[in-house]
Amino acid sequence: MSTHEHTPILQVNGLEVYYGAFQAVRNVSFEVKPGEIFGLLGPNGAGKTSTLSAIEGLIRFRSGHITVAGHDVRQKPLYARANMGVQLQSTSFQAELTITEIIRLYAGIYGVNMTAEQILAVLAEIQLADAAGKRYGQLSGGQQQRVSLVIATIHDPSLVLLDEPTTGLDPQSRRQLWERIEAIREKGHGVLLTTHSMEEAESVCDRIAIIDHGTIVAIDTPAELIQRHRHDPEVISASRKGRITLEDVFIGLTGRTIRS
Numbered sequence: 402m403s404t405h406e407h408t409p410i411l412q413v414n415g416l417e418v419y420y421g422a423f424q425a426v427r428n429v430s431f432e433v434k435p436g437e438i439f440g441l442l443g444p445n446g447a448g449k450t451s452t453l454s455a456i457e458g459l460i461r462f463r464s465g466h467i468t469v470a471g472h473d474v475r476q477k478p479l480y481a482r483a484n485m486g487v488q489l490q491s492t493s494f495q496a497e498l499t500i501t502e503i504i505r506l507y508a509g510i511y512g513v514n515m516t517a518e519q520i521l522a523v524l525a526e527i528q529l530a531d532a533a534g535k536r537y538g539q540l541s542g543g544q545q546q547r548v549s550l551v552i553a554t555i556h557d558p559s560l561v562l563l564d565e566p567t568t569g570l571d572p573q574s575r576r577q578l579w580e581r582i583e584a585i586r587e588k589g590h591g592v593l594l595t596t597h598s599m600e601e602a603e604s605v606c607d608r609i610a611i612i613d614h615g616t617i618v619a620i621d622t623p624a625e626l627i628q629r630h631r632h633d634p635e636v637i638s639a640s641r642k643g644r645i646t647l648e649d650v651f652i653g654l655t656g657r658t659i660r661s
């Protein structure tokens with residue numbers, strides 16, 4: 402393996418995010434390696450979106466360092482951004498444009514030249530070739546999610562950031578989306594995602610970090626986390642399936658209280 406393959410695609414060190422006097426992220430550190438799907442899991446309000454927003458350069462952070470493909474997001478924001486793809490919420494797109502127009506628009510923004518045939522080929526890959534002339538607003542939620550993932554990866558970024566990518570999708574759309582996410586991993590790129598589905602995280606993520614009240618409370622492979630915490634009394638009492646799952650470990654580590 403060359404040195405390049407060892408270099409993390411994303412490095413977050415000692416990240417601290419404040420909103421006024423309120424501290425949302427506390428000394429968060431982790432890295433995403435090439436060819437890795439990394440899941441950031443945590444209850445509502447734990448600090449997942451704040452962490453993603455800091456990486457994306459959408460919010461200022463008080464302290465810490467973040468590098469994307471070796472570029473410091475504060476010192477070299479344009480280089481860092483050129484190396485990342487962010488899945489935007491479906492509401493970010495102009496509903497009256499056709500999906501062909503939207504893909505052409507974003508390809509232009511990212512400086513990627515795409516012929517009409519290439520756009521059709523991309524749409525065929527996500528089973529939307531027949532809908533090429535449809536307005537974005539007429540697509541179903543699952544179809545919109547597929548288009549937004551295509552747009553996030555149009556410039557072949559080395560890091561892809563996905564905030565709850567499968568929320569609201571039916572099993573078929575969910576499966577297809579995971580296949581596309583796994584294809585990004587196969588290329589040796591890195592994926593950082595948030596999800597509330599412990600089942601998905603357990604089956605798809607190579608490593609996960611559990612974050613609670615802005616702090617990382619555990620970080621490892623799903624199998625290793627289950628192994629390490631399987632005898633914790635809180636984990637055993639959370640267990641409902643006769644075997645310990647990632648969800649049991651998650652509830653054991655973050656508690657049963659519902660967050661506001």
Ligand SMILES: Nc1ncnc2c1ncn2[C@@H]1O[C@H](COP(=O)(O)OP(=O)(O)OP(=O)(O)O)[C@@H](O)[C@H]1O
Nearest residue numbers: 420423424425443444445446447448449450451452
């Ligand atoms: N713009 C803001 N101003 C003030 N407080 C904020 C702001 N954005 C987030 N917060 C607070 O920061 C904390 C972390 O929020 P964040 O959205 O990062 O959590 P999350 O883990 O993504 O939650 P969820 O799973 O509900 O999306 C929460 O207490 C939230 O209320």
